[in-house]
Amino acid sequence: QILHHSLGQNQTHIPKTDAKQSILSFAQERLWFIEQYEQGTNAYHIPEVFELATDTDVKGVKYALQQIVSRHEVLRTTIEQVDNQDHSIQQVHETPLPIEETIITEEENVEALIKKDINRPFNLSSEYPIRVKFYTIKSVSKNSLHKTILLITTHHIASDGWSEDIFLKELFAYYEAYINKDTTFSLPALEIQYKDYALWQRSYLTGEILKRQLSYWKEKLLGYQTL
Numbered sequence: 001q002i003l004h005h006s007l008g009q010n011q012t013h014i015p016k017t018d019a020k021q022s023i024l025s026f027a028q029e030r031l032w033f034i035e036q037y038e039q040g041t042n043a044y045h046i047p048e049v050f051e052l053a054t055d056t057d058v059k060g061v062k063y064a065l066q067q068i069v070s071r072h073e074v075l076r077t078t079i080e081q082v083d084n085q086d087h088s089i090q091q092v093h094e095t096p097l098p099i100e101e102t103i104i105t106e107e108e109n110v111e112a113l114i115k116k117d118i119n120r121p122f123n124l125s126s127e128y129p130i131r132v133k134f135y136t137i138k139s140v141s142k143n144s145l146h147k148t149i150l151l152i153t154t155h156h157i158a159s160d161g162w163s164e165d166i167f168l169k170e171l172f173a174y175y176e177a178y179i180n181k182d183t184t185f186s187l188p189a190l191e192i193q194y195k196d197y198a199l200w201q202r203s204y205l206t207g208e209i210l211k212r213q214l215s216y217w218k219e220k221l222l223g224y225q226t227l
Contacts, residue, residue, distance in 0.1 A: 020091065049151050057175075130155070135149040174187075
C-alpha cells in the first residue's frame with residue numbers, strides 16, 4: 001500500500017513496509033539525542049488527565065486504549081543505539097500496553113502524586129512512549145462515592161498535539177463499541193505507519209535535496225550567535 005499526498009502539483013509516495021525495525025525520523029533523532037544528553041527529562045511529556053464519570057466502564061476504557069496502541073505501531077516501539085551504525089533503531093513490539101492502577105484515599109495529595117507520575121522520565125530503550133495509570137480515590141465519607149482519575153502520558157517522540165485529538169476520537173470510538181458489545185467494530189487499517197514515513201524521509205532527504213535545504217538554513221542563520 002502507498003500513501004499518496006497531493007500538494008499543488010507535487011505528489012509524494014510513501015511505501016508501506018512490513019519491517020519491525022526502522023531508523024528514526026530526523027525529529028525523533030533530535031528528541032532521542034536530548035533524552036540521552038539529559039539522561040532522562042520531562043520536557044517533552046504530553047500528559048492528559050481525566051476524571052471518569054461514576055458510570056464509566058473502566059474495562060471498556062482499558063480495551064479502547066489497548067486497541068489504539070495495537071493500531072499505532074509508534075506507540076509500542078522502543079529505541080536502541082546499535083553499535084557501528086550511524087542511526088538509532090526503533091523496534092516495534094507486540095506486547096500489550098502495561099496499564100498501572102493504584103488505590104489512594106482522598107486525604108492524600110492526589111495532585112502531587114499525578115504530577116510525580118507525569119514528570120517521571122521515560123526509559124525509551126525499554127518502555128513504550130505511552131504510559132497509562134488509573135487512580136481510584138476512596139472516599140472516607142460513607143455519603144461520598146469513589147472517583148477514578150485517568151492519566152495518559154505520551155512522549156513527544158511518538159506523538160504531538162495534533163495526534164492527541166485523533167487519539168481521543170479513537171478512544172471514544174472503541175469505548176462506544178465496547179459498551180455496545182459491537183464485537184465486529186474496527187477502524188480502517190492504516191495505509192502507512194510512522195516508521196514508513198521515517199524510512200521515506202531518510203531516503204528522500206539526501207544528495208542535492210538535502211544540500212539545498214541545508215544551504216537555505218545556513219544562509220538564513222548566518223551571523224546569529226551559536227547556541
